[in-house]
Amino acid sequence: MAVFISYHSSKRPVVEHIAGYFQRRGITTWWAPRDIPPGSKWDEAISVAIRDASALVLLFCAGADSSVHVKREVSLADRAKIPIYWVRLEQVEPNGLGYYLSPTQWVDWLDRRDGTLEGLVADLLNPAVRGRELEQSQGHQQVTPAKVTGWPAGVVAFDSESQAAETAAHTYFRAANEMPHRSVILPTGRAGTQLFGAMLRIADEYQPLPFGSAPILSDTETFGVFDRHDSSRTRHVLETLIEPLGDRGLGPATRQLQLLSGQINQNSDPLQSTRRMLRTYPPAVHGISVSPDGEVLGYEVGAYTEPDDIAGDGCRIVELSEHGRRYIDPNQPSRSVITIGLAAAIECSALMILAFDRSKSRIIHQMSHFPATAGVPATLLRRNAGAVIVTTRRIAEEAELEHVHYPISAKAGSEWIFSKCL
Numbered sequence: 319m320a321v322f323i324s325y326h327s328s329k330r331p332v333v334e335h336i337a338g339y340f341q342r343r344g345i346t347t348w349w350a351p352r353d354i355p356p357g358s359k360w361d362e363a364i365s366v367a368i369r370d371a372s373a374l375v376l377l378f379c380a381g382a383d384s385s386v387h388v389k390r391e392v393s394l395a396d397r398a399k400i401p402i403y404w405v406r407l408e409q410v411e412p413n414g415l416g417y418y419l420s421p422t423q424w425v426d427w428l429d430r431r432d433g434t435l436e437g438l439v440a441d442l443l444n445p446a447v448r449g450r451e452l453e454q455s456q457g458h459q460q461v462t463p464a465k466v467t468g469w470p471a472g473v474v475a476f477d478s479e480s481q482a483a484e485t486a487a488h489t490y491f492r493a494a495n496e497m498p499h500r501s502v503i504l505p506t507g508r509a510g511t512q513l514f515g516a517m518l519r520i521a522d523e524y525q526p527l528p529f530g531s532a533p534i535l536s537d538t539e540t541f542g543v544f545d546r547h548d549s550s551r552t553r554h555v556l557e558t559l560i561e562p563l564g565d566r567g568l569g570p571a572t573r574q575l576q577l578l579s580g581q582i583n584q585n586s587d588p589l590q591s592t593r594r595m596l597r598t599y600p601p602a603v604h605g606i607s608v609s610p611d612g613e614v615l616g617y618e619v620g621a622y623t624e625p626d627d628i629a630g631d632g633c634r635i636v637e638l639s640e641h642g643r644r645y646i647d648p649n650q651p652s653r654s655v656i657t658i659g660l661a662a663a664i665e666c667s668a669l670m671i672l673a674f675d676r677s678k679s680r681i682i683h684q685m686s687h688f689p690a691t692a693g694v695p696a697t698l699l700r701r702n703a704g705a706v707i708v709t710t711r712r713i714a715e716e717a718e719l720e721h722v723h724y725p726i727s728a729k730a731g732s733e734w735i736f737s738k739c740l
Contacts, residue, residue, distance in 0.1 A: 319346075319370060319371060319372035320346040320347055320348040320353075320367070320370075320371055320372065321340065321345055321346065321347050321348070321371060321372055321373050321374070321375055321442055322347075322348050322349070322367055322368050322371040322373070322374045322375070322391070322395070323336065323337060323347055323348070323349040323374075323375050323376075323377065324349075324374055324375070324376045324377070324382070324388055324391040324392060324395075325349070325376070325377040325382060325388070326377070326379055326381035326382040326385050326388060327381075328379075328381050329377050329379060329381070329382075329407065332377055332407060333349055333377060336375075336377070336405070336435075337349060337352075339432050339435065340439070340442070343439050343443070344443065345439065345442050345443065348367045348371065350363070350364055350367075353367065364391065364394075365394060368391060368394045368395050368398060368400070369394070369398050371395070371398075371400055372400065372401075372442070373400055373401040373402070373403060373442055374391070374392065374395035374400060374401070374402050374403070375403050375404070375405060375438070375442075376388070376391075376392060376402065376403070376404040376405065376415075376419075377404075377405050377407055378404040378405060378406045378407060378408075378410075378412065378415075378419075378424070379406075379407045379408045379410065380408055380410045382415070383410065383412055383413055383414045383415050384414050388415070389414060389415060389418075389619075392415055392418045392419075393418065393611075396418050396680075401441075402418065402419070403424065403425070403438060403441070403442075404419055404424045404425075405424070405425055405427045405435070405438070406424055406425070406426050406427060406428070407427060407428070408428075409428065412693070413622075413623055413691075413692075413693035414619060414621075414693060416691055416693040416694060417611070417612055417619070417681075417684055417688075417693070417694045425437065425438050468703070469686065469700050469703065469705070470671070470686060470705045470706055470707050471703060471704045471705060471706055471738050471739065472706040472707075472721070472723060472734070472735070472738045473706065473707045473709065473714060473719045473720075473721065473722045473723065474706060474707070474708055474709075474722075474723050474724075474725060474731045474734055474735060475709050475710055475711045475713070475714040475719075475722050475723070475724055476709075476710055476711065476724070476725070476728070476731070477710065477711055478710065479512060479674040479675075479710055480512075480515075480516065481727075481728050481731075482672075482674055482708050482709055482710055482728075482731075483512040483513050483515065483516035483672075483674060484516040484519065484520055484728035484729075485708055485725070485728040485729075485731035485732050485735070486513050486516065486605045486670055486672060486708050486732075487513060487516035487517040487519075487520055487728075488520060488728055488729050488731070488732035489603055489605075489668065489670065489732045489735050489736065490502055490513075490517065490529075490603055490605070491517070491520070491521075491523075491524045491528045491529065492524075492732060492736065493532075493602040493603040493668060493736075493740060494528070494529045494530040494532040494534075494602075494603075495524065495527075495528075495529075495530040495532075496530075496740075497532065497602045497740075498530050498531045498532050499599065500532060500599055500600055500601065500602030500603075500667070501532060501533040501534070501535055501576070501595060501596070501599040501600070501601050501602065502529070502532050502533075502534055502535070502601065502602060502603050502604070503535045503536070503537050503601050503603070503604040503605075503658065503662065503666070504534065504535065504536050504537065504555055504559070504577075504605070505537055505604075505605050505606055505607045505672065506536060506537060506538050506539075506551040506554060506555065506607075507551075507607050508607070508674075508675065509605070509607035509672040509674055509675075510554070510555070510558075510607065511554075511558060512672075512674050513605055513672065514555070514558045514559040515558075516728075517559060517563075518559070518562055518563070520728075521563060521566070521568050522566075522568075524568075525568065526567075526568070527568070527570070528563065528568055529570040529574065531571070531574065532574065532599075532602070533574055533576050533595055533599045534570055534574050534575055534576060534577070535576045535577065535578070535592065535595065535596075535601070535658065536551060536552060536555050536577040536578050537578075537604065537606065537615055537657065537658050537662075537663075538551055538578065538615055538616055538655050538656065538657050538658070539551050539552055539577075539578035539579065539580045539588070539655065539656045540580050540652055540654075540655060540656075541580050541635055541652045541654035541655055541656050542580055542581070542652040542654065543580040543581070543652065544579075544580065544581055545577070545579060545580070547580070550580060551578070552577045552578060552579065552580070555577055556577070560575065576591065576592065576595050578592060578656050578658070579656075580652075580656060588633075588656060589633050589634065589635070589656065592633040592658060593632055593633050596632070596633070596658070596662055600665070600666075600667070601662055601665070601666040601667065602666070602667050602668060602740070603666065603667065603668040603669075603670065603740075604662070604663055604666040604668070604669055604670070605670045605672045605708070606663050606669065606670070606671055606672065606699070607671075607672050608671065608673075608678065608681055608685075608696035608699075609681070609696070610677045610678055610680060610681055611681065611694075612681050612684065612694035612695060612696040612697065613695065613696065614660070614663075614695050614696040614699065615636075615657045615658065615659070615660060615663065615695075616636040616638070616655035616657040617636060617657070617660065617695035618638065618695070619693065619694055619695065621695075622692040622693065622695065623692055623693070624692055625690060625691070625692045625698055627692070628660055628692060628695065628698070629660055629661065629664060629698050629701055630660075630661050631657075631659035631660050631661055632658075632659045632661055632662070633656070633657065633658050633659050633662075634656075634657060634659055635654050635655070635656055635657075636654065636655050636656075636657050637653060637654055638653050638654060638655060660695070660698055660699075663699060663702065664698070664699065664701045664702045665702070666702065667704070667739060667740055668704070668706075668735065668736075668739035668740050669699065669702045669704065669705040669706070669739075670705075670706055670707075670708050670735065671685070671699065671705060671706070671707045671708065672708055672709075673707060673708070673709040673710075673713050673717075674709070674710065676710075676712060676713055676716070678709075678713060679713050679716035679717045680717075681694075681696055682707065682709070682713060682717040682719070683716070683717040683718055683719075684696075684697060685697050685699065685700065686707075686717065686718075686719055687718070704738065704739050706735050706738055706739060707719065708731075708735075711724070
């Protein structure tokens with residue numbers, strides 16, 4: 319098997335040198351474009367090469383840290399559970415790739431001396447090295463994150479996604495009815511769809527008004543679109559939750575809806591109105607979804623370096639890269655998103671992190687076991703000490719969560735969350 323070398327295109331002379339050095343030491347390498355067969359599809363060839371590799375060696379620099387292509391390669395190696403090593407070429411710390419590199423070995427190669435790589439060569443030649451349990455070698459250092467304890471405040475798990483979603487739904491309706499002086503914030507995306515479906519299933523239990531008189535906000539919206547545009551998240555909330563509730567005579571009053579608008583004009587400024595609403599009616603409950611990589615509320619992985627610069631953010635417009643734009647909505651006409659900001663989630667009384675999809679296991683593990691970093695914005699939700707994770711048994715096990723509560727019913731799960739947060 320070959321060692322896959324991942325690198326930024328600006329470092330091609332370096333990859334050629336290292337590949338030659340490895341070859342002389344008996345290590346076969348694979349790197350693009352040298353080893354891509356003629357006529358092959360680039361992405362497919364790289365995916366197969368990583369799957370079949372014995373290890374991945376990343377030539378780390380600032381360019382690699384911000385490269386979408388490098389991130390994809392490292393992510394594929396992480397998924398394939400092959401050893402990941404990184405050779406630091408510049409005096410910079412991993413930010414965009416911090417999630418993947420924090421538990422792995424690395425070696426400084428600032429002096430560009432081949433002898434400095436001897437420890438790495440020894441590990442690559444060692445057939446006993448597997449996965450992430452790597453032995454220390456001379457010349458290597460290992461990033462060991464500080465031990466994290468005391469977060470989250472609780473974990474509630476069920477055998478099915480539908481039960482987990484219903485627990486969140488009960489929590490929303492109960493908070494809205496018992497705390498009309500507080501607002502409720504609805505998520506968008508796939509977790510929102512699951513939550514809304516659960517709300518429709520249980521709404522009759524909270525007649526006549528499941529949402530009471532509480533103000534209802536949404537957490538993100540595509541900037542520049544009207545609320546019936548195909549990519550509008552407000553449209554999604556209206557069509558999958560608010561209007562079906564209204565058809566059954568259970569819908570909230572129009573005055574309660576403070577869903578984000580993607581349009582700003584002289585008569586309507588969603589940023590100002592949302593900021594005012596959050597000040598007047600602080601959020602009681604927010605079910606928030608994070609991406610498998612750690613994006614949250616439009617904040618992208620690798621786009622930020624200082625936690626305090628974004629942890630206190632109120633409602634604002636967030637600019638997206640091409641990567642973020644593709645992740646959020648491939649048909650999105652805008653490269654910006656209006657978000658309620660991280661501060662609203664961090665300060666929310668009952669922050670529920672909704673993890674219904676198994677693809678979230680890795681980021682939930684990251685959030686619960688590693689320190690917060692601006693490079694992975696979802697980890698900043700650790701600043702809400704009372705947050706609870708609502709998930710499935712399988713995800714809880716894969717994320718190695720501790721002190722998991724397994725309620726006998728969705729309603730019992732909601733009562734448990736109330737006892738923890740409200």
